[in-house]
Amino acid sequence: MKRITVTLTIGMIVLIISATTVSAKTINEADTTLCETLNYALMSSLREPVDKAIVEIYKNDINAPQGLRWDTTGAKILKIKQLYGVGGLYEITLRIMPFYRAHITYGIDEVVVNSSGELIRYKHLKTYPL
Numbered sequence: 030m031k032r033i034t035v036t037l038t039i040g041m042i043v044l045i046i047s048a049t050t051v052s053a054k055t056i057n058e059a060d061t062t063l064c065e066t067l068n069y070a071l072m073s074s075l076r077e078p079v080d081k082a083i084v085e086i087y088k089n090d091i092n093a094p095q096g097l098r099w100d101t102t103g104a105k106i107l108k109i110k111q112l113y114g115v116g117g118l119y120e121i122t123l124r125i126m127p128f129y130r131a132h133i134t135y136g137i138d139e140v141v142v143n144s145s146g147e148l149i150r151y152k153h154l155k156t157y158p159l
Contacts, residue, residue, distance in 0.1 A: 068101075068106055069101045071106065071121065072101040072104050072106065072123065073101055074146075075121065075123070075142050075146065077146060078140070078142040078146055078147060078148035079099060079104075079123065079125060079140050079142065079148075080098075080099075081148050082125075082138065082140040082142075082148055082151040083097055083098070083099065083125075083127050083138070085151065086127075086136075086138055086151055086153050087127070087135075087136070090156070092156075092159060093135065094129035094130075094135060094159070095129075096129060097127040097128065097129055097135055098127065098128065098129075099125045099126065099127050099128065100128075103125070103126040103128065103132070103134070104123055104124065104125045104126070105123065105124045106121060106122070106123055107122040107123065107124050107139070108120075108121070108122040109121050109122075110122075112143075118143055118144055118145065119143065119144040120141055120142075120143050120144075120149060121141070121142055121143070121144065122139060122140070122141045123139070123140045123141075123142070124137065124138070124139055124154075125137075125138050125139075125140055126138075134157055135156065135157055135159075136153065136154070136155055136156045136157060137154040137155040138151060138152065138153050138154055139151065139152045139154060140152075
């Protein structure tokens with residue numbers, strides 16, 4: 030009887046140990062929290078379609094300064110829409126503030142891109158006077 034109890038106990042311990050899942054912790058080697066770091070990383074990965082939107086938005090603006098650009102610190106993710114299942118395609122709506130020279134803001138725009146890096150649409154919201 031003792032032998033059966035010991036064998037069952039050892040068997041249960043082995044099952045419990047082998048069934049325990051190991052969870053890995055994300056290493057964040059940045060000066061921001063993990064959430065902020067992920068926001069900046071996502072926005073930075075979408076630089077090409079957002080740059081394209083800026084060119085399109087301001088191409089007919091005769092007052093627009095040359096070399097308008099944007100950065101992630103002046104941008105904000107407004108919405109992330111899951112189009113298909115988890116891990117599928119997403120639509121990301123950003124509010125950006127194009128600037129010139131030493132971060133002199135020229136406008137505010139909303140840009141929608143997908144997680145494949147395609148520009149979906151854009152909308153100009155405001156132009157600041159020079």
